[in-house]
Amino acid sequence: MLEVKVEALLKRKSTSLEGTSILVGVSGGPDSMALLHYLQENKENWGIRLTAAHVDHMFRGEQSLHDALFVKGYCDKHSIPFEMARINVPDIIKRTGKNGQAASREARYDFFGKLMGKYGFTYLALAHHADDQIETILMRLTRGSAGKGRAGIPFMRRFHSGIIIRPFLEATKEELIDYCKRKGIEPRIDPSNEKEIYSRNRFRKTVLPFLKNENPNIHAHFQRYSEDLIIDEEYLEELAAERMVTVMKSREKGKIEIDILAFLGMPMPLQRRGIQLILNYLYEETPDSLGAIHIDQVISLLNRPHPSGSLDLPGGLTVIRSYLQCIFQFGHSEKKPFRIEVWDTGKVALPNGRVILVEASGRPVAGAGPDCTYLAVSQADLPLIIRTRENGDRMSLKGMHGSRKLKDIFIDHKVPVPERESWPVVTDSRGRILWLPGLKKSAFDSSVDSEESVWRLVYSKEPTSGGHMENEK
Template sequence: MKQTILSFIDKHQLIKNGSTVLVGASGGADSMALLHFLYRNQMKWNIHIIAVSVDHQLRGEASREDIVYVDTVCKEWGIPFVWERVNVIKYQKEKGISTELAARELRYQYFEKVMKEYHADYLALGHHGDDQVETMLMSLTRSASTTAFSGIPVRRKFSNGYIIRPLLCVTKAEIHTYCRENEISPRIDETNFDTLYTRNFFRKHVVPLIKQKNSNIHTTIQHLSETRNEDEYFLQEKAKEMVEEVVKFDDKWNSAILEVDAFKKRAHALQRRALHLILNYLYKELPKDLSYVHEEQFLSLLDSKEGNRQLYFPSQLKVERAYEEITFRFYDSGEDTSYHFPLEVPGEVLFPDGSKVLAQFSDVRYNQDTISYGFYENQVSFPLHIRTRKSGDRMSWYGLNGSKKLKDIFIDEKIPLDKRNSWPILVDNNGEIIWLIGLKKGKLKDSQDKGRWIQLNYVQATSRRI
């Protein structure tokens, strides 16, 4: 293990001679093995080591005992030790984020503070090869973007120095063996065995199965992560050049404009990354409901034959094509977000939020629910249309005497004001409302079960991030 780590450090040039290295030491096997390894080899690089830890106060007395343990070991090895206690629960409530994210933010805030205080060159963390496998697999199940499929970086810029991870080349089993051979008795965090946490589920149930086929999977994944990062870095640099050449930003109005032809001449791989760069520039913080569907919509907008067309991205970002130019700008909530699309059968209509309606002829009469609707073609007047509401819109349905205003239906159904103006409505060619999608199904013409059966299905937008 020693030679594997030394070769890994040398390959990636992780430590320079005479540097100050902070070591994140939680008391667990990974961090204590790393601390011991650097302690034993500090003369090789003539480095100054400082152990650093954070008490998250999430496990009561056990958390406090972790700090005591690290302090005791550091005194035995002659290593300076600094630590801080943080209130994760209070911070989590203030920020409205998960406990895990709150703990991470507070931990790295303290790490940054200590980095600056000691003018440290590196913060060494104990992530190992199995962590890398878990991270890559979780990325694969959560994201539809290659940019998110990046793994844990071996080295990255942080504060006034770098975060380095020298143990990514070894497994958890090798680390435990190292601890036994060097008489290190690490602390055990019982929450690491709770499979309600996604990472723990992968650790216990998924990774062991993969290791049955490839016991060296951590090396394979690490190589994949490194080569993918190299490729991504190259593509990102090219995308930045592309954005500088074909996109104009207006800082005053926080908007961007591009020429369609110039944008389309670039490779699709650069188009996607350029879009992400534009969004990262315009949004102060990327919305959680921004998904790869919006990326697909934008690429479709580029290829559209329509002279004028609009898309509505989360947090009131409007993407508007006017002939050969596309403009990104934020709009007021009172701005017109109406639309009107013809619905062909078979065919589909894609809505600004990424959802869509699919229409097809069918020989089977399916069971219907709130997001599907079926009827015979002689019950409606063609062609069909999907639009947003108009002043005076009313509809009738079976069991209702007369008709009712759409405004009142929205109120009854507790639909938020900001969603009503963009709510999809299916109408026939006479303007009769057939379906207030997801809410009410209109009264149709009487039928003798003649003609073809038309099946409509509403498909909600996915929540996967781009």
């Protein structure tokens, strides 16, 4: 019996509705009408404040408007406050390209959220039931969902300023229909529930009857699976979150960078959930097409012997691996080439956020590292040029015969691929590469005791605002 199942579920979940305020999502169908009636019957005993909310998605013209008027009439008859919205979902679909079910759900929940905030309801009560739970779990497993997504519909979850609650989650569809008959409720029937163009309807009409025939108690097994999986996932997610703090090198809106060695040092169950946590953080709205297979692809990318590679995920998220770091970001960050002419001493602020200091020097100091070079004034034809690399760039290295490609130097020093496009290259006016800041000095470096005038160039991490020249005063 429905009432017994609901009371047992609330008791098992240690949840009391007494003294609360409840907004009920009501479509006019048997599920939501049964929920509204059930709460209305217990309103006085539990001391609850009750309001019904209905959304007309405007798919079926006058027919859907009559659904709204039916719900309003019921609420008027039983003195239940009523809120409704007419939202042109077909127009939203036309403008955004979203599928009908997703657009409807978004519009509906947005309306419910506004009411929750406006009136301060404790709960938003929804009429999802045991059949919905089975269908949702099967659909998500079929689609390839990961993590808690496989668990289906939770009994409770946070929503805006309150909590979504589903008191009917252990009751079957048949029990809800029986309740409506016992209470004399004649609900509205949405004909779209019979259309097999919707995957949920196909599961409902084909798979669910088969499972019920195999085991009449299938609902209880699926609900237990859901609850066990949620508990396990929450524990593993907590462990993964603790480890990911040591793995992430940086985190900002739309971008996360991780240390690959630290990540691969985590147990595989935590690796999978660590990737899921990254995706949850970056996606404002998770694409329907995102699934467990994409987590597998990311982990495969991080385990490949090749030091670099990239992966395009749904929704425009790109995963870029370069040596021992991996960057998750939306879209490829565009690296614009730059060219800065230097005619005098001063600071050159670079687009990569670093600085090259150019100053006149007396005598070179031996032993300076790759962040500093000395160039004889007579050997460096002005203006000095600081630019991004170009195809075929080669430089003659200090202390070596011949020349090397800049590409090979970047590879030797394991410079991440995204950074190579904005790495500064210093040449003279004749195009000869004089220095690769922070990496290599050229054969033109004059780090020896000499009476000749020299330029001293220093590459530093001083924060700047972008490529320009600041003359010293």
